[in-house]
Amino acid sequence: MKRFVFASSLAAATAVACVSLSDSGGQLLFVVTPVLDSVFVGDTLPARSVYLDDGAGHHTDPGPFVWRISPTSVATIDASGRIAGISKGSALVVAARPDSIKSGAVVIVSRPLEMTPQLDTIYLMPGDTITVPLAIKQRTPGPTTLQFDASPMPSVYTIDNPATGFLTAHATGGPVLYRAHLTDGTNTVTDSGVVVVMTLTDTTGDGRFYMTAFGTGIRHQGGGAYAAHYAKLNGKLAFQLIDTLTRNAARETVQITLRDSVLDAGTFELDSIGLAEANPPSNQLNLNPFCNPKRPWAYWSSVPIDVNLRAILALSKGTATDSVSGQLIVTQYRAVGGGAIISGRYFFRAQRRDLYGDPLGLELIRGTFVVPLRQRTICQG
Numbered sequence: 321m322k323r324f325v326f327a328s329s330l331a332a333a334t335a336v337a338c339v340s341l342s343d344s345g346g347q348l349l350f351v352v353t354p355v356l357d358s359v360f361v362g363d364t365l366p367a368r369s370v371y372l373d374d375g376a377g378h379h380t381d382p383g384p385f386v387w388r389i390s391p392t393s394v395a396t397i398d399a400s401g402r403i404a405g406i407s408k409g410s411a412l413v414v415a416a417r418p419d420s421i422k423s424g425a426v427v428i429v430s431r432p433l434e435m436t437p438q439l440d441t442i443y444l445m446p447g448d449t450i451t452v453p454l455a456i457k458q459r460t461p462g463p464t465t466l467q468f469d470a471s472p473m474p475s476v477y478t479i480d481n482p483a484t485g486f487l488t489a490h491a492t493g494g495p496v497l498y499r500a501h502l503t504d505g506t507n508t509v510t511d512s513g514v515v516v517v518m519t520l521t522d523t524t525g526d527g528r529f530y531m532t533a534f535g536t537g538i539r540h541q542g543g544g545a546y547a548a549h550y551a552k553l554n555g556k557l558a559f560q561l562i563d564t565l566t567r568n569a570a571r572e573t574v575q576i577t578l579r580d581s582v583l584d585a586g587t588f589e590l591d592s593i594g595l596a597e598a599n600p601p602s603n604q605l606n607l608n609p610f611c612n613p614k615r616p617w618a619y620w621s622s623v624p625i626d627v628n629l630r631a632i633l634a635l636s637k638g639t640a641t642d643s644v645s646g647q648l649i650v651t652q653y654r655a656v657g658g659g660a661i662i663s664g665r666y667f668f669r670a671q672r673r674d675l676y677g678d679p680l681g682l683e684l685i686r687g688t689f690v691v692p693l694r695q696r697t698i699c700q701g
Contacts, residue, residue: 367401527691611699
């Protein structure tokens with residue numbers, strides 16, 4: 321169930337150094353590319369490309385440098401830059417010049433068969449069902465067999481289909497372990513997570529969420545959450561789901577906005593939103609994507625408490641052929657005084673603002689929640 325987070329390594333790798341040129345007073349970027357790559361245990365990768373970039377796309381010889389890699393328990397590198405995968409994990413590859421200028425890249429090393437739960441913690445209400453989402457990666461594509469263990473506390477939840485991980489929540493309790501095994505006939509891997517079944521009696525307090533982000537920024541985390549109906553500029557109600565927590569000196573937020581109120585269980589598509597649309601002029605309230613949303617949308621942000629550190633903002637974004645970025649599924653809606661208690665899950669594609677035109681900027685955001693739905697005022701014309 322332990323998760324390896326390589327976001328900090330990637331941040332270090334992508335912080336390319338500036339090299340001053342004494343003869344012209346200009347600057348060049350010392351670049352290692354690609355900045356992110358992957359290899360299986362036992363396989364190798366060719367050396368990264370290294371060059372000086374003048375900012376206008378012109379590349380020149382980088383001069384002398386040496387290769388380093390850390391940790392060597394995950395991958396090794398020879399003098400030519402050839403990388404060998406040793407064990408599962410991530411390694412930081414660094415090209416270092418004699419003048420101490422450095423630049424780097426990250427290499428992810430996978431076993432021949434990998435299985436990763438997409439939700440380490442699953443929040444449900446009694447009566448909810450879900451198929452445990454898994455990410456499976458194979459060195460050589462072929463048939464696999466998946467098997468989930470029976471629930472250790474069947475009064476809380478049961479595994480109804482051990483071959484798929486389909487489960488049903490029965491009564492409040494947890495966290496209760498779930499465990500999955502995957503084999504391709506030669507290799508076998510096992511991983512696990514937990515199920516928490518809960519409910520709320522009123523809308524005064526916050527509920528709970530758990531979310532994951534997979535991309536160049538990786539998160540596995542949970543915290544307090546709530547949903548709200550609020551009046552838009554035209555007076556009609558819109559809906560927001562707001563998941564927040566402060567962890568590792570950063571404020572983490574997932575926020576989903578729907579154009580209309582939610583009055584029952586259902587599935588709601590999430591659309592794309594562009595950079596300019598998400599950040600309109602502050603004096604044009606009619607363009608505000610919260611107070612006058614043109615379409616349903618979502619974002620994930622990670623804002624360090626230290627203002628000198630870079631924040632991450634990832635906006636919902638579909639594919640080249642479809643603007644739909646994902647969906648919000650409300651599985652249960654239970655009316656209580658002054659609002660409702662809702663449960664469900666979400667999944668959406670998002671593109672990082674700082675890497676908006678780069679495939680490395682894609683983030684896959686997923687989560688589950690049990691939250692109160694109450695009234696809130698956020699828009700005042």
